[in-house]
Amino acid sequence: GENVEQHPSTLSVQEGDSAVIKCTYSDSASNYFPWYKQELGKGPQLIIDIRSNVGEKKDQRIAVTLNKTAKHFSLHITETQPEDSAVYFCAASINSGAGSYQLTFGKGTKLSVIP
Amino acid sequence: KAGVTQTPRYLIKTRGQQVTLSCSPISGHRSVSWYQQTPGQGLQFLFEYFSETQRNKGNFPGRFSGRQFSNSRSEMNVSTLELGDSALYLCASSLGTGPQHFGDGTRLSIL
Numbered sequence: 001g002e003n004v005e006q007h008p009s010t011l012s013v014q015e016g017d018s019a020v021i022k023c024t025y026s027d028s029a030s031n032y033f034p035w036y037k038q039e040l041g042k043g044p045q046l047i048i049d050i051r052s053n054v055g056e057k058k059d060q061r062i063a064v065t066l067n068k069t070a071k072h073f074s075l076h077i078t079e080t081q082p083e084d085s086a087v088y089f090c091a092a093s094i095n096s097g098a099g100s101y102q103l104t105f106g107k108g109t110k111l112s113v114i115p
Numbered sequence: 116k117a118g119v120t121q122t123p124r125y126l127i128k129t130r131g132q133q134v135t136l137s138c139s140p141i142s143g144h145r146s147v148s149w150y151q152q153t154p155g156q157g158l159q160f161l162f163e164y165f166s167e168t169q170r171n172k173g174n175f176p177g178r179f180s181g182r183q184f185s186n187s188r189s190e191m192n193v194s195t196l197e198l199g200d201s202a203l204y205l206c207a208s209s210l211g212t213g214p215q216h217f218g219d220g221t222r223l224s225i226l
Contacts, residue, residue: 102173
């Protein structure tokens with residue numbers, strides 16, 4: 001089955017700096033890659049996603065890049081703010097053929113933004 | 116638009132009991148997926164329902180089961196509870212093949 005590795009497990013940055021989180025996946029059939037942000041006591045919140053036919057996607061301070069050949073994708077957060085502090089999860093999905101997306105998650109990255 | 120609603124938010128049970136968790140998806144969403152989140156194993160897929168049919172199943176024992184009703188609401192049942200079942204159980208809904216949106220989960224503690 002699919003396996004997703006996520007690095008680093010913890011990341012501390014100064015407010016205003018950039019943060020980068022990297023993930024690799026094992027199954028070349030994976031074609032959908034979402035990123036989630038989870039705050040304490042809350043469920044994961046979708047922040048950005050990318051499909052395999054796109055190499056890069058940006059939404060304000062957040063961007064995701066995908067390298068299908070190397071089977072890795074990355075989350076980039078620029079101009080970090082204290083409210084960006086949370087646990088971030090990457091995921092990869094294999095289209096089961098019946099139209100559903102079964103998400104396989106990385107272990108998460110705890111991001112701390114220091115004011 | 117209301118998000119995914121999970122009830123109850125917290126639950127305490129003892130070993131051997133059974134439990135039922137409920138999930139109301141975003142209006143119009145027909146797919147409901149369930150995940151288990153633990154510190155050791157992270158987020159793991161349990162199963163997915165679409166139009167009242169189980170469409171996908173993860174690698175969990177048969178003690179874990181679910182169902183979906185005609186209004187897309189879903190329930191998850193765990194029988195013969197074990198200490199290792201203590202976890203945050205998350206429900207996510209989607210239109211079918213689109214992005215999954217999560218609820219805030221049910222925190223299940225087994226004594």
